[in-house]
Amino acid sequence: MSDAPTRSGDGDSDRQPIWTRPERGSRGPAPAHSRDAIVAAAIALADADGLAAVSMRGVATALGTGAGSLYRYLSSRDDLLDLMTDRAVGELRPYPPPAGDWLDTMLLLARRQLALHRRHPWLIDVIHRPSGIGPESLAWFDNCLRVLEPVGCAATAKFEAIAMVTGVVSLFARSEATAGSVTFAGADLAAYPHLVAAFSQPSPPVPRTDLFERTLRGLLTGLLLAEPPESG
Amino acid sequence: MSDAPTRSGDGDSDRQPIWTRPERGSRGPAPAHSRDAIVAAAIALADADGLAAVSMRGVATALGTGAGSLYRYLSSRDDLLDLMTDRAVGELRPYPPPAGDWLDTMLLLARRQLALHRRHPWLIDVIHRPSGIGPESLAWFDNCLRVLEPVGCAATAKFEAIAMVTGVVSLFARSEATAGSVTFAGADLAAYPHLVAAFSQPSPPVPRTDLFERTLRGLLTGLLLAEPPESG
DNA sequence: GTAAACTGCAAACGTCGTTCGCAGTTCAAT
């Protein structure tokens, strides 16, 4: 009953989110690892073998230590996933300078987000958790607001639009990641007449990049430019 | 080394998807449960306590049996989640008759999807898995194609549009479910000037229902009505 | 110098999905 005051977020100090929690105190011996090294190892594992490979034991083994040792640096696996996410979002820097139309700039940002998803497919499995908006995510959001500065509409509308763009990008990323894994094998197709009719006369596939741009363009113009319905 | 031929999908017969796999053979005693009862119990658990409550042991306990016994009816937990999803999608019936504008009908369908998500919040955590397109999901998709029949564009474009609508609905559902759980507590706001500027002059919140309709309207018109860019 | 705050680590805890073996039941074939 003498120690356990910090542990990088144990018991009491766990109320502090991972972003502001100090990595270590000033008392004990120098730590053998660091949050950055742990997060880097976890990302390498996730890039190579998917998010399921990011287990505490797996990351610890990659670092040559035991699973329990990681809890000197993190308070939970969720913390690790939050840190991974924010570090990946940090790869979106440097932000491209807002040139020309704000809509074009937003599309460029969306394309860079999609590229990030392609580079780190595990992001899809990680972003939908309710926790963990880190400093890099905030910075990205801030940059989007900067791009949308010339748009004359309420700030809340911009919030919604940015969130929706991010969400749609994740939809595209997911559809890319799971493409080809869908199968109706064994289904009784006779019960779905419109489906078989649509399949009977094959149509050319929609170019993904066009679809991406048109979707987001329609989305942003609909959300930010169209006049809101008059209330009353 | 004498038995283990079926087990509702064991070893060899696991190649067959859950949708076409027979529930039981014709030889042994009458089963004490059924797939339907198991799925119903699982959905009740998920509705009440979230998807995490749907563990094999949890579902089995709710049915008054042991976890291992469930594998007489299902071959995996993923199968159970697939069955749950399809059963929930079945609640979208009966489909409203296509009246008036196809766009209005699609918005109506989207609204019913959103209502389904509100009724079964666990759907959000379950739909993004690459597996499990069941007969009810196919029927829903088929019905969407029926609504889009008067639209004169390629079938592939309709596929993309339907998938995008479903995806956007899930985005809204998720944003509703996680509303209020985001927090920038402890962040150094000075680093995000546009964010604080947007927050400094508060703007009225966007009505969710308007946002929903405008988003989907912009999406569908952009995807199905706008002329595709000429190739070459 | 002493005590508190730290460090790494191995072992353990509880939960999870899943497998296995066994005793009992039903039905098709003889």
Added chain:
DNA sequence: ATTGAACTGCGAACGACGTTTGCAGTTTAC
């Protein structure tokens, strides 16, 4: 009728997971 394969439920076990705990050793503040 009898046999045996195909089934049933069930409890125990397996391996992996996230996390906790206790302990021995190290560093720093006072």
